[in-house]
Amino acid sequence: MADQILIDHLNEILKHEWTGVAQYSQASFITEGIWREVYAEKFLGDAKESFGHARLVGDKIVALGGVPVATRNEIQQSRDLQEVFTFSLAFEAKAVEMYSKAIELAGDDKPLVVFLEDILKEEQEGVDEYTKLLRNSNSSAATNPTLKTA
Numbered sequence: 056m057a058d059q060i061l062i063d064h065l066n067e068i069l070k071h072e073w074t075g076v077a078q079y080s081q082a083s084f085i086t087e088g089i090w091r092e093v094y095a096e097k098f099l100g101d102a103k104e105s106f107g108h109a110r111l112v113g114d115k116i117v118a119l120g121g122v123p124v125a126t127r128n129e130i131q132q133s134r135d136l137q138e139v140f141t142f143s144l145a146f147e148a149k150a151v152e153m154y155s156k157a158i159e160l161a162g163d164d165k166p167l168v169v170f171l172e173d174i175l176k177e178e179q180e181g182v183d184e185y186t187k188l189l190r191n192s193n194s195s196a197a198t199n200p201t202l203k204t205a
């Protein structure tokens with residue numbers, strides 16, 4: 056049986072992914088107004104990505120001899136899109152941190168390291184996307200890049 060510390064940490068990750076399924080689904084449901092056309096589908100896609108990761112991690116926990124959790128953490132929700140982007144960025148950054156730690160715990164188990172790295176890459180893409188979305192605000196010079204060089 057694999058190291059209990061590793062299995063416990065994978066279960067913390069699973070809990071985080073279940074939180075993502077609920078949090079991004081809720082964001083999709085409650086997005087109204089003109090931006091619904093854009094973001095309802097985007098958030099639903101993020102919920103599906105979290106479900107995909109939950110499925111992979113749950114199956115791996117069983118393969119390692121553990122029992123997957125079926126619980127989640129509290130979700131964050133808001134009708135303010137900027138706020139949703141902000142807590143989505145925090146959610147993705149936490150996932151990067153958690154998978155990075157799992158890779159450390161996996162040690163010399165190369166197949167497990169590769170398995171975790173594949174997911175880590177997608178979590179980092181989430182960080183990059185929400186970082187760019189948050190830059191697209193009135194308070195950011197990125198809305199007018201020429202200002203930076205003027």
Ligand SMILES: [Fe+2]
Nearest residue numbers: 072105108150
């Ligand atoms: Fe994920």
